[in-house]
Amino acid sequence: MITLRNNWKLEEVQALLERPFNDLLYQAHQIHREVFNPNEIQVSTLLSIKTGACPEDCGYCSQSARNNTSTEPERLLPLDEVINSAKAARSTGATRFCMGAAWRNPTDKSLDRVIEMIQAVRKLGMETCVTLGMLTEKQSQALKVAGLDYYNHNLDTSPEFYGEVITTRTYQDRLDTLESVRNAGINVCSGGILGMGETERDRARLLQQLANLPQHPESVPINDLVPIEGTPLQNTESLDSFDFIRMIAVARIMMPHAYVRLSAGRTEMNDEMQALCFFAGANSMFYGERLLTTDNPNENHDQQLLSRLGMQMEQLANNRCA
């Protein structure tokens, strides 16, 4: 029997993270197979629809105007380019198309253009996700009316460590955006980044924040920091692989019905590590050789990996991806 909880205490989360590795993975995997088919993985493809020149100062990001990175700023992509990318993603087997924009928040005018993109991608029979920064209640409702399936907005880290990484928007701003997305009836996609120099306590606090939201996010991306030259975090020591896998397992235990997404950082992970992440409860990933501005494993590699593991890509139940 799976019970959903929204009252996790920090000590409980820390105790889970510190369980012997095999005990933790066994516990997470049992929950995983009670709720999901453990041999299926949901795949989404990303597209950066507006790149760079972002006014925010996120210390990890290639797209902040404050960071001196090699990412070239681009204007909002024309609709036909977005449609062509979505068609290409659909032909490789992706069922969800996620569009990201380097904005603090969208203006109403730019939101109208994104809404056209959402409607066009839906017409292709794909699920839609966008990540556009902060939203007002009214903007969230407009996205819902447009038929948006998921909104991605990450808490990124613990409330305590947050200020070390981002100063231009608060943790509360992020919680407010998540609330407006939830109130509008859009599925919530929210997770974080590991390996930014945070402590284990910070990682526990991130999961506690996510799991203690009034309703668990439907999708929880766990990103391993992609260190980008020219950002304040470029030389951060990488997180131990087992600590990363532990976070996947604890996310699975705390949010049993969420899709836990093995997100950025897969190019640095070997196949065995990814297989352990799937065993620990990750059942979603980004598919296609580009994330937003950085590389992801290519489709051939991922198809081979899934085939070696006897896993399949999840199909849409309602046949929207006909």
Ligand code: SAM
């Ligand atoms: N501008 C919007 C925002 O920040 O909400 C949307 C795009 S932003 C690039 C989406 C998410 O990508 C961030 O919240 C962060 O969690 C993740 N991300 C960005 N750069 C990353 C990096 N170098 N390594 C890992 N994850 C990263």
Ligand code: DTB
């Ligand atoms: C998320 O949590 N990870 C994705 C998606 N949501 C938008 C983005 C990862 C970005 C990695 C760095 C880059 O490619 O710029």
Ligand code: SF4
């Ligand atoms: Fe801008 Fe998003 Fe990058 Fe932060 S993470 S700098 S808000 S694009």
